[in-house]
Amino acid sequence: MAKFESIIKTLDEIGKVAKSRGIIHLFAEDELLNGRIITIKGKQLVNFGSCSYLGLEMDERLKAGAIDAVKKYGTQFSSSRTYVSCTNYKEFEELVAKMFDAPILLSTCSSLGHQVVMPIVMQSDDCVIFDQQAHYSMQEMIYHLKLNGTFITTLRHSRMDELENKVIEYREKYKRIWYVIDGVYSMYGDFAPVEDIIALMDKYKQLYLYADDAHGMSWGGKNGTGYFLSKTKLHPKMILATSLAKGFGSCGGVFVFPNEELRDTVKNWGGPNTHSGPQQPATVGASIASAKIHLSDEIYEFQKSLKEKIAFTNHIFDKYKLPLVSNSEGPIFFAGVGLTRMGYNMVRRMMDEGFNVNLGIFPAVPESCTGVRFTITNHIKMEDIENLAQKFAYHLPKALKEEGRAMNDIFRAFRKVANFEERIGDAYENSNTEALTFKVEQFKSIKEINSSEWDSLSGSYGACNYDNLLFLEDVFCNNSEKENNWEFFYYIIRDNSGKVILSTFFTSCFIKEDMFSPAKVSEKIEEERKKDPYYLTTKAFIMGSMLTEGQHIYIDKESPKWKQALIKLLDLIWTEQEKQEATVLMLRDFREDDLEIRSFFMDQGFVKIDIEENNLINNSEKIDSKVFFQEKLDIKKRYYFRKDILKDEDLFSVSFSPCKKEEAPIYYQLYKNVKSTKLGLNTFDLPFKLFSKMCDSENWEVIKLELTEDKKIVCVGLCEKNKRNYCTAIMGMDYSVNPSHNLYKKMLYHTICRGLELKVDNICLGLTASSAKHKLGAETIKQVAYIQMKENYIYNMALIESIKLNVS
Template sequence: MAKIKHNNFLDTVNEVFTDAKNQGVLHLYAEDTFFNGRKIQIKGKELFHFGTTGYLGLEQDQRLKRAAAAAIFKYGTQFPLSKTYISHPLYSELEQKIASMYGYPVIITKNSTLGHMGVIPSAVSDRDAIVLDHQVHWSVQSATKTLKIRSVPVEMIRHNRLDRLEDKVKALSSKHDKIWYMADGVYSMYGDQAPVVELVALSEKYPQLHLYFDDVHGMSWIGKNGAGYVISKMGQLSDRMLLFGTLSKTFGASGSVLVCSNKEMYHKIKTFGGPLTFSAQLEPASVAAAIASADIHLSDEIYDLQKELLERIELFNSLLEKTALPLVDKNNSPVFYIGTGMPITGYNFVNRLMKEGFFVNLGIFPAVPVKNTGVRITISRHNEPKEIKALVAAMEYHFPKALAATHTTTLKVFRAFNLSTDHLKKTNQMSAHGLQLQYQQSITKISKKLWNELFSGQGVFDWDGLHFLQEAFNGNDLPQENWSFHYFLIRDQLNNPVLATFFTGALWKEDMLAPESVSKLMEKEREKDPLYMTSKVLGMGSLFTEGEHLYLDKSHPLWHQALHLLFDKLEKLQTSLKTSMILLRDFGRDEHLNEFFHNHGFVKIAMPDSCHIKDLSWESPEAYLAGLSTRSRRHFRKDIAPFEAHFDIQYLEHIPDSKKDHYYQLLGNVRKNNLGLNTFAFPKKILTLMANHPQWEFISLTLKKQYSQQGKAIEVGVMFCYKNAKGIYVPAFVGMDYDFAFKHQVYRQLLYQTIKRAGASGFSRINLGMTAGFEKKKLGADLTPTYAYLQAKDNFSMELMGMLQGKK
């Protein structure tokens, strides 16, 4: 069986970034002829700069500028030689001063990304294990991926969940020497912080636990000598901790610094640390500027600078408290995040603020979940109090206007970030624009005639098909076998349908769409815990159905409003059902819908191609075969025709009781052997319901005894086929005995017999489903690219699956 076609993560990010660029909020160019830190010019307009990471403003300090300029004239623009051989003359002075700041030995690196790439593989041995906070910076996560080839386990936990960390430590401690927990000191998007004190206590409780902090956003603006947030909380660095700081950002120069109190480890990393050995060293100007900044950090002046910044931070916090703006995390860091929820609201809000004269950053996927888009505001010493007050006033004015312009509400945004909504008025609702939404939880409450007019040309979700599914996935013993059904019909004032669809609430395996290698790892864990890494999903259609699950009249002038109305209902439903994600699925290439879905918080992922044969008008199987391509006919003669005589072929309207267990086993075989689309087993009673349903029939292949090593006839394959109300034949599922499947080409034979049956029975079309597109194409199927759109509450599962790829 062919495996699912996996979407390239970079393609998704490219699409998101391209959209943000087209909206004028990303990949901009500054146009200034000089900088003072306070303002920045973009598109011919001077804006107050609230997007810098130079929180203390040292990058504009005259002492750093003079030192950098003097070094260039004295030493040149670079010192083109590896530090392994010889360091620039200024390096020794810089290392001594930075070591004095921290009170521990340090290693200077070109930047934090190369630093992590050099340090992590050197510090972590093959006998160790790593646990990542899922919001730790990308550069740390990327560096740990290199350890996969050494079989070092890399686990991931949800953000700041120390209970989960303790569980991981207990689980890993018997097999590994050290367990490294890697986190940020101050997180770059929301400005929230690691629970440093609690982590130190946990490392004292479990001596195998070692801590690795990236504190580049905590540098300079806090702590003794500006040594950063982590040091300010722990006081001293134990020999079981590694700390990264930065010489760029707030420090005002360039480069990064590793702080290590363990002499043996320090020597190991400094002697040979990958990029630390082979990368170019810092330019003379950067080293000189960093020395000048270090002098400031080692003087009392640093505390005056910190105080000035803190006063601005406290002012901003106090002003925000008087507004209804959704500040995601209140703290005393210079990083603030105002949630907007949907990307389109973020674009609108940022553009409004730019027109008012303020530059802020947009927080966007993959740095944050797509529905947690927002505005990241950074406060620096460059920002004057009057400008801070003006920014808050502009945000307070434009935020509700951005919401209204993009069809969302304050309540939705607060819910997207799990913020308290107690203070909000519950009357903040969307206008329905004269549209009427009918919502039902059973297909029996929907007009059979209307539903079939809209959907009977699809798969197993005409009216009778959905009635069957409701029976099958209700009242079962296991939670994964019970689904809730949700039907939506939106009509205009003339009662004409504008939109119709259905969703199911069901428990999904979070690796359902992950590569097979990831699912194999997940299934090992599920041997101990059957519901490991599962979550409830509100998905368009169901895991049983394929096809166009959304009817949308795009010729209607209110189709956008109909989608807004649907999304509003889905959001409320998601809250009541407590689902982790919403999935829209089985869409073709549609740029208008693609843009609409993305702007409203959905990420596009590629599904397998949809396969169908539209023309069954041939008069005989020979005529059908004559219409195939030369290559397909050659495939038929080689891999299908010679094996047809191996089987007795039956077309069954009912399944005898004696065969139900066997058919269920055959169905399970395919599910277990096709982990590229990893789902739970269907409830066993589904065979009984199919057996008694007039629209199901079954194509059975029995291997004749002369071809069986057992010397008896064996039923080795079955196709479960649904006869749609509109003359569509739907081979929905297949079951096979894998002891015979490949030797006798069972799957190819089932496909061919299904096509023959559909043509002979007078059906107009076959919907062959999504998997095994290559095999179906060889038998004349047309393949259509198909996409889904995912809106998850966080990126944890996506990042975890990505981390597990390639792991054995």
């Protein structure tokens, strides 16, 4: 939905906030570690953040193996494995192959190993289906695979019905269909449906599997070979990846192949395997010691000990009715808390109580599904687990109260993945007393609101005034197409004296999910829409509407309770979003430089994205057009004005008039001309009814450019005018006119002239084409939106990204 650079910028901001709150980028301060206790900022914490599940990293045999290897072979063996490997590497390979009873390939780490294996085994005539929650180290390989011409798509998390449908769809077109998954998913700790996947592989010869069981290694399976192989044998159409950097107690990656021929091909030609460094002697020495343990019966004692602690964790968290997303048989647990600021609060409280836990936050989870992630290892004692549960139960209601939230927020956020309401019920107080300090007014029509009060609050610029909203309500109802039926929701929040703290409006409407995608992506998706008009479309709950711009919300920041009023607004719109079954919530058109608003919304679990700039001419001086273009434009802009705008003026006549019924079809066709070329902002077509109704409204007028020669209308600007603003809403053009005549730029010029003539406060030139508007004296306002997405919308965004790669 947003540009890649915008997303990176947002993730960087999230990281900076987490770091500033002492949640990430921390350092242990211990001179000696024991696996159970870790010291951070001078405080000893029980370590619930380790992935060394069996506790083997502290086993004396592994330490001795590493020390002995360094004494024998030095600190490194710096040679490509293509030519020669260190002495102890052969023993290491043989032991691991014996563990898995299959051909294996070792890598420096599992992430690097994916770069070795995937581009070799997944070829140009293959299709690769990534599970929505497959680990990023594998999803990162999408771009490499696309360079080879491999077709990429995605699948809703563990949806076997959808997987079978995709196999049926693609099996005649592609030689192999690879399904890429985790064995144990790293955030929620849930498992892949192994038996169901194997059944589909047996049913369809084209279906192959690529599974990363990094978090399942050692604590499950024969010889500690992992969760996946505890459920099935290695399938002949399967490649298994796993990590030695977690339960195994050392470092590196292992890739298990169904036959030696395929293993040898990857070993010979897998890029990083030939040019990157090998595992170093100390790591290999420790790994040999661990492999020997795995090949002995002792591994099952380690597994038994951990599984007892896992079972106890499930029991004790269930006893205290805590919101675990899944009662896992594995060592990863995730306690849902909902909003981002709740996550910060609970992690801080747990650390203050002496527990090192992790924050599960976007993009690892959806924005409103923040949680406290913790892991169980053999170093952890039963009393540690019970203490953690007790303190979590003690602090959760306090954190909810401190943040002005309730358990219903958590129930709502995790409704798709957990049955919290059934399991937890009314164990916690479920109210937010802060909301009682406001007078809340909700309306379904602008008709129910005092027009003078609304207009006094509707922002200094834009088209959110009473009359225009009344017009839009009339247009976008009772239409045959569902995308042209909008529901309007108005909110006014007052303090106890009746003074307005906040007012805004939202619309519930259908949008195309590729709205902000590159034009080539939308072209591909539009091909599918010829068969299914509502392919990759969804209902959205949007601040403002699809046909308004400007300031969509009034906030009295002089009020000491404006933030609490915003929180109350969010409660209202979250509730309505659920009723509307809207998959995306967007709060839009905020100034980029409003850091206070940015911090507030990101704490509520919203993601900031950059959106199109707005362009505005302030006319507070009420000057005429001649003065404006002579005095307000610098030398360069005046040159541009003469060269691109004034030339050929005699070829066109311009008029400003109310919209005419008999001309409405012309307006509509000219609009469709422009719309068909603007797939970079892909929206549903506006209904003809809109253009027809404009002709009945005194608040709308048309600027027409006609050819002087034959009076043909070649360009129109449909503008909304109110007491303070003159706003360009829709533009239409005849593309048969020579482009050198610069119709678009001429229309901008005449729009400005008309606004100056009407002596409005602001001339709103709209979004896009900021450079052309800036040259005519417009102020460019950088804007951002804050969004939250449901799981289905996130999946569809991933699907659109795969389409983008396939058409690039």
